[in-house]
Structure formats: C-alpha cells, structure tokens
Amino acid sequence: MNSESRLPDQPLGDDAASAADGVGGEGRDVPSSRGFLGRFIDALTGADNEEEARAKSAEAAPGLLNLRRMRIDDVAVPKAEMIAAPVTMPLENLVGLFREHGFSRLPVYEDSLDGPLGMVHLKDLTLKHGFGGDGDGDFDLRSMLRPVLYVPPSMPIGVLLQQMQAKRTHMALVIDEYGGVDGLVTIEDLIEQVIGEIEDEHDEAEAAIVTTEKPGQWLVQARADLSVVEAVTGLRLLDRDVSDDVDTLGGLVFMLAGRIPPRGEIIADQQGVEYEVVSADSHRINSVRLRAPKPASNRGGVDQSKEVGEG
Incomplete structure (x- = not known):
C-alpha cells in the first residue's frame, strides 16, 4: 500500500540539515538510531549466522527475515502504475490528483518520469495554498519539493528501511541500470513486509480482481x-x-x-x-x-x- 506514512520528513533546503542534527519537522526530537526500527533491524542483521538470526527474529516479530531476504524490486510499485506529477502541473490539477488517489506524497518529475526532481507533500500544499495558508500566493511546485532516495532494485529492503530512518524521508525511487526510473517504494511498503497490511481511516477495501x-x-x-x-x-x-x-x-x-x-x-x-x-x-x-x-x-x-x- 502506498498511502501516507506516519513519520515526518523534511523539505529541501536548510531545514533538512537542522533535521539531521536532531530536530524533526514537527518540533520533535529525531528518534535515536537505536530506537524501535534500529533494534528491529539489528535483531536481524547483527546475528553471526543464519540460525542465530532466525532465533532473534522469532523473538522480535513475524516476518522479520523479510528485511534481509526481500529486495526492493519485490515490493516496489512498477513504473507503469506510478502516480506522479510534472513540475509544471497547475495547482488545481495537483489538488485533483491528490484527491483522486488519496496519497499524501507524490513524486514530481520534469519532462518525464525518468527526470525525477523529488516529491511534494500534501501537508506542504495545504499549509501554503489551503486552509490558513498563503492561498493567494503564486503557485510554485518546485519550491515545495522534498528529497527522495534513489536506490537500485537489488538492495535488501532492510537496508533501505535503515536509510529512510536515518535520512527521514519516506519515499524512494528505484533506478535501473541506465539511470531511468523503474518504480517507487514507500516506508509503509517496507514495514508491511514485516508486520502485515497497514490500513488507516482513508483506505478503502480493494476491489476484487x-x-x-x-x-x-x-x-x-x-x-x-x-x-x-x-x-x-x-x-x-x-x-x-x-x-x-x-x-x-x-x-x-x-x-x-x-x-x-x-x-x-x-x-x-x-x-x-x-x-x-x-x-x-x-x-x-x-x-x-x-x-x-x-x-x-x-x-x-x-x-x-x-x-x-x-x-
């Protein structure tokens, strides 16, 4: 599922550096690398052998071994199914795209999906151009871009999860051997491989095939x-x-x-x-x-x- 993630990420610019130093986008302290996700992953990757890893994972959570044995291309949304916005998209159309698909983050590209620029967060859009924000200001999608990670399809999902936690970003684009975009993965996609499907109040039951x-x-x-x-x-x-x-x-x-x-x-x-x-x-x-x-x-x-x- 590629709906909204729960932890804050930071916009591009100087604020991102302050986040890395210890202050989150919502005024909260950045979780320690030894927090829940850190201990979660260490329980798997810190083992000396397969048997020890299995023993530790059994104590931590069902599906924990997926962090090591699954690759990003096992869970990523294919390029053909990605929902993304061109950087030239007008405000009205961008709002309609968020409303239609119900996501809280959308990748943004220039010219084509193979020219990604970052992502736009619904929170940034609404605060600047919606309720209580500068609704009368000129719309500039480029100024609201947040960073995304660029990762190879062969990367284990546990490694990406650690990178997302460290860099406080919840979206990654999968890059193929030629430098083109091959797919998209969110932090929620990764966590679901360990704890199962995550549904929130905005999710609708998926139609039968x-x-x-x-x-x-x-x-x-x-x-x-x-x-x-x-x-x-x-x-x-x-x-x-x-x-x-x-x-x-x-x-x-x-x-x-x-x-x-x-x-x-x-x-x-x-x-x-x-x-x-x-x-x-x-x-x-x-x-x-x-x-x-x-x-x-x-x-x-x-x-x-x-x-x-x-x-």
Missing part, C-alpha cells in the same frame, strides 16, 4: 493475470503464439486495440469476447468489463454483436 456481475459477464481489474482470468471465467483469451508478450488483461486489451482505449470503448476479439473499458486514463487501463461470446445464432454480424448486452 475478478467479480462476476452476471452469468457470462465479469468486472476485472486490468492488472489481473490472464491465467487467473481464464481460470475464473473459463474463457480462452490469449493465442498461445503471443502468450509470452502479454501477461495481464490490460496488456491484452492494449494489444487488441493497438493503443490505450478510452473509457466506454468496447473491443471484440475474433472469438466474440467483448472487452469494455470501464476505467482508464491517458497512461493506463484500470478495469475492464469482460463479456463471453454470444451464441452463434444470436450474432448476425460484428455491429450486432457489439450492441447486444451493452445494457
């Missing part, structure tokens, strides 16, 4: 694995000749359309299976309504096939 709406019709999340969709629906969706190129239902719809289709568009394959785009934006398909082929006696042509069942 495949939901049966009525016989022969399903609402499917675009990220659903095609093998799962085929197992639930009993449909054969993918020609095995191209199975190595497509893994998800969203990828299949993109391949059939040759582009990202807009919401409401219906695409039919050669078998008569219909894919109605229920939710999409300019970057990705989010959910699809899947309809089984109509019996041959009910299909008089392509146009009729697309009209039947839309209601």
